[in-house]
Amino acid sequence: MFWFWLYLPLHLLTATCLCHSIKAPTSSSQQSFKTNLFNFYHSLILADGKETTIHLLKDIPKRYYFALEEGRVLAPFSITVTPCDVPIEWSILVYKSPPGKATPGDHDTQEVSKSQKASSMVSTIFNYKGNSVETYMGMSSHSALYLLEFLSTERDTHITVYLTTDTTSGHLYPELPADPRIDVIGIGHTTVTLTWKHSPSVLQHRESIQYCLLVNEKHNYKSLCAAETAIRSSGMKLPPTLTLSLTPYLLEPQQVMILSNSELSIINKVSSGEVRQVCMGTKNTYTVPSLSPSTQYYFDVFIVNILTNASAAYTGTFARTLEEPEPKVPELKDGKVIHVVLDGKKQKFYSLQYQARHKKILFTFQLCRGQIRVHITRNGKTVASENLSGLKYFSLKGKLLDTYLVQLRSTEEFNSSVKVQASPHFHKPLFPLLPESLKIKSFSKLRTCRSVTIAWLGTQEESKYCVYRKRIEEDQIWRELQSADRCSGPESRHKSEKVLCKYFYDLNLQRAVTTETIKGLEAGTVYLFDVYLFGPSGIPVRYHSKVVKTRKKC
Numbered sequence: 169m170f171w172f173w174l175y176l177p178l179h180l181l182t183a184t185c186l187c188h189s190i191k192a193p194t195s196s197s198q199q200s201f202k203t204n205l206f207n208f209y210h211s212l213i214l215a216d217g218k219e220t221t222i223h224l225l226k227d228i229p230k231r232y233y234f235a236l237e238e239g240r241v242l243a244p245f246s247i248t249v250t251p252c253d254v255p256i257e258w259s260i261l262v263y264k265s266p267p268g269k270a271t272p273g274d275h276d277t278q279e280v281s282k283s284q285k286a287s288s289m290v291s292t293i294f295n296y297k298g299n300s301v302e303t304y305m306g307m308s309s310h311s312a313l314y315l316l317e318f319l320s321t322e323r324d325t326h327i328t329v330y331l332t333t334d335t336t337s338g339h340l341y342p343e344l345p346a347d348p349r350i351d352v353i354g355i356g357h358t359t360v361t362l363t364w365k366h367s368p369s370v371l372q373h374r375e376s377i378q379y380c381l382l383v384n385e386k387h388n389y390k391s392l393c394a395a396e397t398a399i400r401s402s403g404m405k406l407p408p409t410l411t412l413s414l415t416p417y418l419l420e421p422q423q424v425m426i427l428s429n430s431e432l433s434i435i436n437k438v439s440s441g442e443v444r445q446v447c448m449g450t451k452n453t454y455t456v457p458s459l460s461p462s463t464q465y466y467f468d469v470f471i472v473n474i475l476t477n478a479s480a481a482y483t484g485t486f487a488r489t490l491e492e493p494e495p496k497v498p499e500l501k502d503g504k505v506i507h508v509v510l511d512g513k514k515q516k517f518y519s520l521q522y523q524a525r526h527k528k529i530l531f532t533f534q535l536c537r538g539q540i541r542v543h544i545t546r547n548g549k550t551v552a553s554e555n556l557s558g559l560k561y562f563s564l565k566g567k568l569l570d571t572y573l574v575q576l577r578s579t580e581e582f583n584s585s586v587k588v589q590a591s592p593h594f595h596k597p598l599f600p601l602l603p604e605s606l607k608i609k610s611f612s613k614l615r616t617c618r619s620v621t622i623a624w625l626g627t628q629e630e631s632k633y634c635v636y637r638k639r640i641e642e643d644q645i646w647r648e649l650q651s652a653d654r655c656s657g658p659e660s661r662h663k664s665e666k667v668l669c670k671y672f673y674d675l676n677l678q679r680a681v682t683t684e685t686i687k688g689l690e691a692g693t694v695y696l697f698d699v700y701l702f703g704p705s706g707i708p709v710r711y712h713s714k715v716v717k718t719r720k721k722c
Contacts, residue, residue, distance in 0.1 A: 636697070
């Protein structure tokens with residue numbers, strides 16, 4: 169029987185196969201069987217309970233076989249294959265022997281009858297193509313021999329294979345939680361905060377298990393093996409694993425190692441960006457520091473057994489850091505408009521400096537969002553201090569080369585923003601002449617199911633006014649009013665929201681009022697109306713938004 173060959177030394181398998189070769193059958197099925205049997209005898213034995221690294225040459229298949237120990241009738245087994253680079257093809261074939269197997273030492277162990285050969289079967293029970301870590305679990309019998317075949321069609325590569333028939337004494341690989349995803353819980357300009365579910369292995373083997381994080385700018389990796397291969401291919405040298413080790417490690421010139429708070433960080437500078445490795449023990453929340461603003465990063469977390477170097481990969485994620493904030497401008501220049509964003513949580517002053525080149529100076533502030541407190545000093549003495557609301561001018565008179573310090577602070581918990589300009593009095597005005605009030609009025613009695621009538625104040629200077637409308641839900645009113653950017657112009661609006669534009673003025677301010685009836689509306693619907701005033705400079709001023717609901721029934 170063929171089981172005799174399992175007891176021969178490996179280097180005799182080929183010779184045994186040739187000495188007891190099967191006589192050439194006439195049918196094609198028998199010839200196929202003979203070919204498959206030849207593949208078994210020209211394969212290597214796959215070790216049980218040990219992770220095996222296998223190197224594959226392009227387009228050249230490699231085969232390994234295994235069988236149960238003598239005396240075991242049925243037993244579960246599992247095979248885990250981890251591609252370390254490109255996608256591969258691999259399959260499992262089973263060779264089943266007919267009943268009546270002879271034991272080693274019987275007089276017929278040197279021969280196999282023709283009837284037994286014909287009734288033996290070779291079949292494929294599993295095949296896969298890709299670069300994911302795949303595990304096959306099955307039930308083995310003493311009358312079956314298994315063949316694993318691996319093939320790489322893209323290029324030379326290597327893989328790891330783990331076979332075990334002992335499913336009762338634990339796993340080589342650390343166990344992943346039921347939900348293996350990585351969650352991004354915070355994004356900053358230079359930081360990203362991640363969290364993930366704890367591995368059950370951490371609770372059972374805390375001393376020998378830890379998490380390692382890989383950060384790069386290219387893509388996610390499906391295994392630690394694949395990540396290490398990619399880094400090595402870029403010319404970097406890696407430690408034996410990503411596990412925390414105090415063993416001296418010789419860094420390359422383009423590498424930086426950081427050890428702090430029991431965390432080991434290794435940063436590789438490669439042509440495709442930065443690759444960072446961090447091992448943080450059993451903590452399952454980590455903030456990645458010192459990232460570049462406005463850059464997309466890919467994050468992979470691996471749970472690593474530091475005793476066996478075996479690892480399992482969480483489902484990778486990615487995030488883009490926030491754009492770098494506008495740089496702080498320490499000095500205001502004549503006529504230049506500065507847009508300042510203030511952090512409401514920090515509640516601290518942001519300072520801008522201006523040196524006067526004329527005696528009369530005009531400071532202009534346009535509040536874009538939130539509430540802001542402004543404080544202006546001249547040569548260290550306070551000359552103005554108040555809360556901003558809408559558009560505000562400060563006309564100050566001093567001496568040449570006086571130094572003004574403008575300090576701004578958000579008075580609300582969320583961010584506020586403001587536009588600031590300093591200029592001499594004879595400078596062309598930035599904003600148009602403003603009316604006494606920037607409120608929009610609606611007339612309830614003129615409101616119908618299909619139209620509303622609004623009015624607003626004008627000035628003695630002929631200016632352009634544009635009206636915009638937006639349909640909103642009732643539960644969105646507060647959010648729309650709070651989030652409105654009063655510095656943004658009509659260019660931020662959708663074309664369909666534009667209603668009309670008109671010019672008007674009146675030398676008599678008491679008559680400088682205009683009305684407009686907006687038609688074509690829907691009954692019982694809430695609308696947000698905005699009016700933009702354009703002056704000679706072309707910079708618009710936005711009136712305070714008005715919310716009006718059409719009648720349900722008319």
